[in-house]
Amino acid sequence: REITSILEELAPLALAESWDNVGLQVGRYDREVNGLLLALDLSIPVLAEARQKQANFIVTHHPLIFKPLNKLRFDGPGGKLWEEIIAGGFIVYSMHTNFDRAADGLNQYLAERMQLTQVEPVEEGAEEYLKLVVFVPQDHTEQVLAALTAAGAGWIGNYSHCSFRTSGVGTFRPQAGTHPFLGVEGEHTSVAEVRLETIIPVWNRQRIIKALLA
Incomplete structure (x- = not known):
């Protein structure tokens, strides 16, 4: 929970678009974290790297789950990925549009790298x-x-x-x-x-x- 609190202070969940699915995707808040790995998307090679680096907490930009799951079968599409996530006891957390829109988030970083001036948000998000x-x-x-x-x-x-x-x-x-x-x-x-x-x-x-x- 200590790690997710830091992540959510950086990129509040309330900033995410209504269609997005951010935050804790797989795992529990009270799990002990051995190491942390960052990735754009979660994949079999990313899990292999996490195991090699003994990192059980994976933060992705794109959410692992976008739509509700009707079933979770290991012999179906994407089943191997889910099987390895669960068997490996991984914690998966996603920061997507909330990180894009955060004050010190991805869009701000890109604007600074491109040396843009007079940067303004296209749309103001509603804060709760x-x-x-x-x-x-x-x-x-x-x-x-x-x-x-x-x-x-x-x-x-x-x-x-x-x-x-x-x-x-x-x-x-x-x-x-x-x-x-x-x-x-x-x-x-x-x-x-x-x-x-x-x-x-x-x-x-x-x-x-x-x-x-x-």
Whole structure:
């Protein structure tokens, strides 16, 4: 999951075209990775190279699966490839149109190599957002919002630090074995708090949550 998080920060899945199929194609997020191999397409020779280099994680540009599979037979077209993928325990991940459209992706790289100027996107992609709600001690509101903003939350166009706040009182009683930031174990506590609401891009949610919990 650590590797896929890095890949998705570079090329958010939300940037992919609606007809595309990007991300994890084969395998599990909790598998241990021994080595990583990059390829344009997945093929028998690519699998052979991956085995030779002891790389069990393969990142391709073109997706292995474009359309839903009705059946998976090893004696049919493409069956040998699937048989070797499964038998070899390979993890397959694809970065296609999301990588093409990423800020530091393939199209940007090609534009720089061709020394193009005044480069603009032909089409703006629609980005998906989530609403983040967190309850913060009143005296720490600005500190928390600053950390969230630095991680990528609360941005709307050219406006940063966008949020909505509601003041209130939070109550709790820390139980045995807890280590409360405020209050004392076993005692009822009331704290002036702020309900802080902001928006976060779906593709960047892991980084933002990590910043919130830091």
